[in-house]
Structures are given as C-alpha cells and as structure tokens.
Amino acid sequence: MKCRLIPAFAVASLIAAGLVTTGCDLIFPPKPDPTEHLSGGATTVFDVSRNAYSLPAANLGFAGQLDFKVGNSFFKNPWVESPASTTARDGLGPLMNTNGCQNCHIKDGRGHAPLENDIHAVSMLIRLSRPASSTEEEERIRTHGVLPDPIYGGQLQDFAIPGVKPEGQINVEYKTKIVQLEGGEEVELREPAFSLVNPGYGAFAGDLQISPRVAPPMIGLGLLEAVAEQDILAQADPDDSNDDGISGRANWVKSERAKEPVLGRFGWKAGMPTLEQQNAGAFAGDMGITSTLFRDDCTAPQTECLNAPDGGEHEVTDKILGHVTFYTQHLAVPGRRDVADPQVLKGKQLFIGSQCGSCHTPSYTTQDKAATPQLAGQKIWPYTDMLLHDMGEDLADNRPEFLANGQEWRTPPLWGIGLAQTVSKEATFLHDGRARTLLEAVLWHGGEAQKSRDLVVAMLPSERKALLRFLESL
Numbered sequence: 212m213k214c215r216l217i218p219a220f221a222v223a224s225l226i227a228a229g230l231v232t233t234g235c236d237l238i239f240p241p242k243p244d245p246t247e248h249l250s251g252g253a254t255t256v257f258d259v260s261r262n263a264y265s266l267p268a269a270n271l272g273f274a275g276q277l278d279f280k281v282g283n284s285f286f287k288n289p290w291v292e293s294p295a296s297t298t299a300r301d302g303l304g305p306l307m308n309t310n311g312c313q314n315c316h317i318k319d320g321r322g323h324a325p326l327e328n329d330i331h332a333v334s335m336l337i338r339l340s341r342p343a344s345s346t347e348e349e350e351r352i353r354t355h356g357v358l359p360d361p362i363y364g365g366q367l368q369d370f371a372i373p374g375v376k377p378e379g380q381i382n383v384e385y386k387t388k389i390v391q392l393e394g395g396e397e398v399e400l401r402e403p404a405f406s407l408v409n410p411g412y413g414a415f416a417g418d419l420q421i422s423p424r425v426a427p428p429m430i431g432l433g434l435l436e437a438v439a440e441q442d443i444l445a446q447a448d449p450d451d452s453n454d455d456g457i458s459g460r461a462n463w464v465k466s467e468r469a470k471e472p473v474l475g476r477f478g479w480k481a482g483m484p485t486l487e488q489q490n491a492g493a494f495a496g497d498m499g500i501t502s503t504l505f506r507d508d509c510t511a512p513q514t515e516c517l518n519a520p521d522g523g524e525h526e527v528t529d530k531i532l533g534h535v536t537f538y539t540q541h542l543a544v545p546g547r548r549d550v551a552d553p554q555v556l557k558g559k560q561l562f563i564g565s566q567c568g569s570c571h572t573p574s575y576t577t578q579d580k581a582a583t584p585q586l587a588g589q590k591i592w593p594y595t596d597m598l599l600h601d602m603g604e605d606l607a608d609n610r611p612e613f614l615a616n617g618q619e620w621r622t623p624p625l626w627g628i629g630l631a632q633t634v635s636k637e638a639t640f641l642h643d644g645r646a647r648t649l650l651e652a653v654l655w656h657g658g659e660a661q662k663s664r665d666l667v668v669a670m671l672p673s674e675r676k677a678l679l680r681f682l683e684s685l
Contacts, residue, residue: 282538302526603657
C-alpha cells in the first residue's frame with residue numbers, strides 16, 4: 212500500500228468519510244508551531260519533577276516572587292480553629308472538608324477519587340442542592356447557581372472542629388465494564404456510585420442532588436483569567452449552526468464583587484467568574500473561613516456550628532485573599548516535551564482529525580490588560596474553550612448550576628496533563644475521578660464528544676498510542 216501525505220485541514224473530513232483507516236495515511240504530520248513548547252508563553256517553566264506544578268511564573272521578578280511565596284504560605288500551611296494566637300490563620304470551621312488548600316490540590320495538582328468504601332474522601336468534595344419546584348426557583352438557580360439544602364447547604368462538609376458534628380461522610384462503590392477497542396485491546400472502566408452516610412443533622416432529603424468534584428490542578432489559572440471574553444464567546448455555538456455536532460455554551464454566573472452576571476471561567480461547570488471569587492468560595496466551603504465575599508454557611512438546625520467561636524466577621528482578610536489570589540494567578544504551566552517527536556506529531560494530527568480540538572481549543576493570546584504585566588500578551592496553549600458541553604448521560608450529575616444543565620461540563624484545560632501522575636501518583640481524571648488513565652477518560656466521553664470517542668475506539672493500536680503520546684506531551 213502506498214502511503215499518502217494528508218494535510219491537517221483535510222484529516223477530519225477524511226476520517227468522517229471512513230477514508231483514513233490506517234496509520235500509514237497519517238505518517239506525515241505537520242511541523243510543530245515554534246511556540247508550542249511554551250505552554251504558558253513567557254511564564255512557562257521546564258520541570259518534570261513532582262514540583263512541576265508548584266513553581267512561580269518564569270517571568271516574575273524578585274518582588275513578584277516574594278509575593279508568590281507569601282501567597283504560597285497561606286495556601287500550603289494549615290489553618291487553625293478560633294480563638295488562637297495565630298490570628299492571621301485562625302477561623303477554621305466549625306464545619307469543613309480540610310484545614311489547608313494543599314490537602315486537596317496535592318502539590319498544586321489534581322485530587323483523586325476515594326477507594327471503595329473509604330469514607331475519608333480527601334481531595335474530593337460533594338456539592339449539594341435541591342431541585343426547583345417552581346418557575347421562581349428555576350429562575351433563582353439561573354441567577355444564584357443552586358438551591359442549597361435547608362439543612363446541609365450547598366456542600367457536604369465531612370470534618371468539623373472538636374465539639375461539632377461533621378455533616379456526614381461520602382461513600383463510593385464501583386462497578387466495572389469492559390470496552391473493546393480496535394486491534395483486540397480491552398480497557399476496564401470503573402463507574403462510581405456515590406452516596407452519603409452518617410448524617411450529622413437529620414436524614415438526608417430523598418430528593419437531595421449530589422455532585423462529586425475532584426480538586427483540579429492549579430496551573431495557568433491567571434493566564435486563563437487573562438483570555439479576552441470575546442475570544443471565549445466567539446467559540447460558542449449554542450444552536451450548532453455549523454452542524455458539526457458541537458455546541459459550546461457560555462455560563463453566566465453571579466459576581467460577588469460586581470453584583471451582576473458575568474462570564475463563568477472556573478470550576479467544573481464554569482460556575483465561578485474570577486480567581487478571587489473561586490478562592491474565597493473555597494475558603495468558605497472547604498474550610499469554613501469567611502471573607503468579604505462569603506459568610507459562614509451554618510444552617511439553623513446546626514446549633515453547635517452556630518454557637519462555636521469564630522475568628523471575626525472576615526476570617527480571611529482582603530489582603531490575605533489577595534496574596535492567595537496572586538499565588539494562584541502565577542502558578543506556572545510546565546512546558547511541552549517532545550513537541551517534534553514524529554509519534555507525538557502523528558498523535559497531534561489524530562487529535563485534530565478526531566475533532567478533539569473543537570472543544571479543547573489549542574491556543575490563545577492573552578489580553579494586554581491582565582492582572583499583572585507578566586500575564587499580558589502571552590501566546591498560550593491551554594487546550595480548552597472554557598465553554599459548557601453536553602458530555603452525555605454517563606458523565607451527567609443531573610444537577611444544574613447557573614445556566615449549566617445536568618449533563619454539561621466546562622472543557623477542562625489539558626496543559627500539563629502528561630505530568631499529572633508525576634506530581635501526584637494517585638491523581639485521577641474527570642470531575643468525579645473515575646478515570647485512572649487518560650485513555651479511560653477519553654472512553655467516558657459522550658454527548659457532543661461521542662463521535663470523537665468512537666473514532667478513538669476505532670483507531671489502530673498504533674494510532675491510539677500516538678494520540679496518547681501527544682496527550683502525555685502536553
């Protein structure tokens with residue numbers, strides 16, 4: 212058989228028509244872009260150790276590095292309950308999931324799903340809500356995000372300070388299924404079934420909606436915040452007007468500063484507009500620490516929580532929140548590896564040809580107006596459109612969040628993903644951590660990504676290997 216040189220722009224249509232069926236056809240990939248190795252532009256660092264996600268932006272000056280270290284200290288070190296002599300770090304609880312940010316974002320990287328029947332779900336949390344029962348409540352979800360449970364609020368907090376009962380624990384059981392791939396390969400997928408046990412304040416409601424969320428990696432967040440709104444919205448196609456089966460939607464969410472709807476960028480359903488608000492929400496929900504943006508969420512039945520001592524009205528001050536936000540804005544993305552490797556380039560072409568890049572948008576240039584000069588005007592390669600996509604019934608949590616429905620998820624960035632299990636060997640993938648490998652994560656794709664997933668299943672083993680080598684290079 213004679214191998215054919217196929218230009219990148221023609222690959223998608225040829226795959227869809229069934230005319231590209233062998234690895235031979237894709238043996239002549241394009242040259243890499245000259246900037247692809249610089250995933251975060253001038254902020255990129257080159258490190259493949261366990262510390263790969265924990266380094267400051269490469270272009271931070273001396274003063275910026277000092278600010279980064281101050282923010283890191285509040286992110287990494289444990290907070291304590293009140294009253295305490297350590298007034299800058301007190302206010303923990305009374306209810307919480309952890310006592311430090313780093314406990315969930317392990318080495319600034321991904322969390323992981325708990326083992327079966329392990330009720331201590333460190334690095335994973337459960338979002339809670341109740342379904343709307345009227346048009347007024349449906350509108351409140353669109354404007355405020357969710358309807359919290361009247362007893363347990365919007366997030367299960369499975370730890371508490373002494374003298375206060377935790378709200379409950381998470382339990383997970385897995386069942387497995389085998390997926391057959393072209394070439395005889397078999398992959399075992401595990402499907403989790405999450406439940407809540409040991410309620411601390413009365414039985415959980417029968418219609419309680421739960422959504423497990425694994426902690427995502429922290430790298431490159433300031434660069435994503437610096438992408439122009441119009442560049443994100445330009446990719447939205449809510450009515451699938453180009454008839455490609457992909458219809459990304461923006462999530463418009465409440466800004467606690469602006470008191471109006473703004474574009475959501477962060478979180479598994481793009482439910483947070485800024486890093487400051489994301490961080491303040493995590494302080495409140497994960498550690499029970501109040502700020503000017505979020506107050507204590509003890510509910511009326513939780514009298515022990517309401518009567519416990521606190522660290523004042525704003526337990527994390529705007530100054531400290533600013534330090535943490537600076538830190539999270541400037542955690543660097545590690546650079547690409549092996550960008551010119553023939554197998555990696557072949558995998559890149561398969562990635563594009565399978566329409567993976569239709570949601571995982573490869574690159575942007577950040578705005579000149581950014582949080583700091585170091586983040587401005589950078590050509591970056593995050594592989595995300597930051598939009599909502601229907602990912603099918605298998606991945607659905609059946610729980611709305613602002614405009615996101617129960618089957619929609621924000622496209623997660625892929626940069627740095629090849630080092631995820633170097634940074635933390637227990638790291639898992641997808642919102643609930645069900646995927647133990649990148650291939651498992653791909654095979655769970657459905658909905659708008661079903662066609663791409665099926666193309667991966669139908670690839671020759673050598674093609675799948677090249678695709679995974681490309682993902683591992685990111």
